[in-house]
Amino acid sequence: xxxxxxxxxxxxxxxxxxxxxxxxxxxxxxxxxxxxxxxxxxxxxxxxxxxxxxxxxxxxxxxxxxxxxxxxxxxxxxxxxxxxxxxxxxxxxxxxxxxxxxxxxxxxxxxxxxxxxxxxxxxxxxxxxxxxxxxxxxxxxxxxxxxxxxxxxxxxxxxxxxxxxxxxxxxxxxxxxxxxxxxxxxxxxxxxxxxxxxxxxxxxxxxxxxxxxxxxxxxxxxxxxxxxxxxxxxxxxxxxxxxxxxxxxxxxxxxxxxxxxxxxxxxxxxxxxxxxxxxxxxxxxxxxxxxxxxxxxxxxxxxxxxxxxxxxxxxxxxxxxxxxxxxxxxxxxxxxxxxxxxxxxxxxxxxxxxxxxxxxxxxxxxxxxxxxxxxxxxxxxxxxxxxxxxxxxxxxxxxxxxxxxxxxxxxxxxxxxxxxxxxxxxxxxxxxxxxxxxxxxxxxxxxxxxxxxxxxxxxxxxxxxxxxxxxxxxxxxxxxxxxxxxxxxxxxxxxxxxxxxxx
Numbered sequence: 001x002x003x004x005x006x007x008x009x010x011x012x013x014x015x016x017x018x019x020x021x022x023x024x025x026x027x028x029x030x031x032x033x034x035x036x037x038x039x040x041x042x043x044x045x046x047x048x049x050x051x052x053x054x055x056x057x058x059x060x061x062x063x064x065x066x067x068x069x070x071x072x073x074x075x076x077x078x079x080x081x082x083x084x085x086x087x088x089x090x091x092x093x094x095x096x097x098x099x100x101x102x103x104x105x106x107x108x109x110x111x112x113x114x115x116x117x118x119x120x121x122x123x124x125x126x127x128x129x130x131x132x133x134x135x136x137x138x139x140x141x142x143x144x145x146x147x148x149x150x151x152x153x154x155x156x157x158x159x160x161x162x163x164x165x166x167x168x169x170x171x172x173x174x175x176x177x178x179x180x181x182x183x184x185x186x187x188x189x190x191x192x193x194x195x196x197x198x199x200x201x202x203x204x205x206x207x208x209x210x211x212x213x214x215x216x217x218x219x220x221x222x223x224x225x226x227x228x229x230x231x232x233x234x235x236x237x238x239x240x241x242x243x244x245x246x247x248x249x250x251x252x253x254x255x256x257x258x259x260x261x262x263x264x265x266x267x268x269x270x271x272x273x274x275x276x277x278x279x280x281x282x283x284x285x286x287x288x289x290x291x292x293x294x295x296x297x298x299x300x301x302x303x304x305x306x307x308x309x310x311x312x313x314x315x316x317x318x319x320x321x322x323x324x325x326x327x328x329x330x331x332x333x334x335x336x337x338x339x340x341x342x343x344x345x346x347x348x349x350x351x352x353x354x355x356x357x358x359x360x361x362x363x364x365x366x367x368x369x370x371x372x373x374x375x376x377x378x379x380x381x382x383x384x385x386x387x388x389x390x391x392x393x394x395x396x397x398x399x400x401x402x403x404x405x406x407x408x409x410x411x412x413x414x415x416x417x418x419x420x421x422x423x424x425x426x427x428x429x430x431x432x433x434x435x436x437x438x439x440x441x442x443x444x445x446x447x448x449x450x451x452x453x454x455x456x457x458x459x460x461x462x463x464x465x466x467x468x469x470x471x472x473x474x475x476x477x478x479x480x481x482x483x484x485x486x487x488x489x490x491x492x493x494x495x496x497x498x499x500x501x502x503x
Contacts, residue, residue: 001402002106002410004273005262006042006255007368008035009212010122011356013249014130022127024140025055026070028251029122030080036253036368037081040267042116044083047255049114050074051089051101053121054151056246056359059093062169063125063246063359066132068141075144077120087114091121091360092151094387095322096280096394098364102254103278103396103416109258110410116261121361122251126214129247157388159285161428165465165496166443166453171243173286173389174325175235175441176455180292181327182237183439183483189237196242196326197224200353202342203323207350212365214248214356236442236478244324244357252364254371259402271375273398274405277308280394281418287455287463288425292439293327295386297420298393299335302384304418305395309404311380313338316397318373318381320366323351328390348373348381360387367396374400426457432464432489432496437482442474450474454498456487464489466496473499 010032014020023031029052037044052073056063070076074088091097098121105117124140131138158167167173182192201221208218224241227233231241257265262272283289283297290296306312313319313336321332323346333340348369349355352362363385370381377400384395399405435456442452452474453467466489468474476482486501 001259001274001405002109002256003259003262004254004371005257005267005271006036006040007371008032008039008253009365009368010035010251011212011214011249013214014126019136020127020130022131022136022138023124023249025122025124026073026076026080026142028124028249029077029120032122032251032253033077033081033118033120036118036255040255040271042255042265042267044081046116046265047083047118048085049087049089049105049108049117050078050083050085051091051105051117051119052077053097053101053361053364054091054093056123056125059360065128065140067128067138070142072144072146072148074148075146076142087149088147089149090151092153093360094153094392095324095360095363096385096387096392097360098367099278099383099385099394099396100280102367105256106275107410109256115257117256118253119256119364120251120253121358121364123358123361124249126247126249157391159287161430161465162285162287166451166467170389171235171238171325172441172443172453174327175238176286176439177292177390178237178325178327179441179481179483180439181330183481184293189481192237193225194221196237197221199326199329199340200224200242200351202345203347203351204354206345206347207354210350210355212250213350213354214245214250215354217354233444235444238325242326242353244352246357246359248356248358250356250358250365252361252368254364254367273371273374273400274402275408276380276397276399276404277305277408278396278416279304279308279418280392280416281420282392283390283420284423284425286389286391287465288428290424290426294331294334295390295393296423298331298386298390300418300420301393301395302335305397309397311397313382315380316382317379318348318370319346320348320370320383321346322363322384322386323347323353324357328386331390332384370398374398376400426461426463429458429462429464431491432458432462434458434486434488434501435464437485437487440477440482442477452477454482454487464496466498468498
């Protein structure tokens with residue numbers, strides 16, 4: 001039976017009074033791996049597999065590191081901790097990768113293909129930005145000639161039409177989801193800002209008490225909902241403090257083995273953590289989903305994981321919901337029937353807006369936190385993750401009791417993926433003439449005019465995207481939700497540009 005036997009986390013905060021350490025992501029990952037090994041009392045020489053979650057700098061050009069990086073992250077970690085693994089894995093991109101790769105490693109252990117595996121990930125984006133702002137130099141380049149199992153994403157998270165419309169960052173896509181949810185709840189823009197702040201304020205309280213938070217501060221609802229210089233608009237309805245914070249220096253690690261090998265290594269059984277259930281699945285492109293306010297794949301994944309564990313969410317002692325944006329939390333709470341008023345904790349870390357959003361690696365922090373908290377008590381935990389545009393979903397139920405994990409079939413070759421190909425999609429057209437708005441956002445840009453982007457559909461149910469930079473249109477969108485309004489579309493410079501049908 002494969003188990004978790006060690007966990008580690010690390011945070012490097014910036015000292016603005018002096019030159020900070022400016023540790024590279026690989027240095028941070030090695031430090032947290034050493035903590036996980038020490039936590040279990042296992043030597044680095046026992047590790048035969050090291051898997052690293054893909055860095056943001058290797059995921060998209062937007063986050064490219066100004067200081068370079070390693071061409072072989074698992075080997076960078078191995079050299080620093082004194083390990084000589086026979087297998088080295090560098091994950092694909094996405095917020096579900098920590099859970100997905102954990103399952104893969106546990107399966108390999110169950111099949112006897114690995115004895116001890118380290119799963120780790122790190123980001124040092126805070127140091128990158130601090131150094132650039134203050135004129136400091138660093139060299140994080142590392143080159144190794146060793147075998148590497150480097151993973152690629154089989155499918156992009158966004159369609160060509162979505163990207164070409166001006167939706168360039170995840171926050172733009174999630175804003176479309178958020179505004180649909182606001183419309184469905186009957187909220188005007190002011191009411192929904194209050195709702196988002198009320199939903200996330202309890203997360204910040206948890207983050208303030210977490211020693212591994214990048215910025216351990218508790219915020220009031222009033223502070224989060226008020227737009228200020230420090231809480232500036234990004235993409236309507238979002239301002240800075242309401243979204244995942246990627247400027248972090250954080251790392252996490254899990255140490256995995258089998259129950260039998262843990263006995264041989266002398267690992268205390270009180271810290272063995274078992275997996276009860278797991279499921280993952282992927283939704284359709286955002287612009288073509290029937291209901292932008294939810295994810296059918298998320299619902300299937302959550303329902304399947306809990307059914308596999310023979311449990312409900314009420315049986316969970318610990319919960320960590322992926323919280324990149326308020327709409328992701330709201331969608332998860334809707335599926336699970338959880339309250340959104342703060343009466344029940346929805347995070348063990350403090351969430352991505354407050355604990356920190358270390359790229360693709362956040363959920364590894366949630367898993368590490370849960371692994372430590374479950375020890376020595378008959379407790380269970382539900383951990384969820386999502387990647388892309390509320391697209392890829394994963395959920396795991398973990399427990400301190402081996403009997404609850406006895407029914408999981410580790411002998412098959414399944415990766416516990418659900419077939420979500422039958423989820424309905426709306427047709428998409430490239431050259432519309434008119435339609436009605438079903439969602440929108442206004443992207444605030446420092447050196448350019450704001451751009452309003454709408455997702456609309458024709459009377460035949462065909463979806464399309466269009467944009468406008470006219471101040472009267474974007475200004476109107478910022479004051480009153482345009483959902484339901486008719487628009488006329490014209491093609492300008494290979495882009496659909498819209499105007500309202502009537503005042």
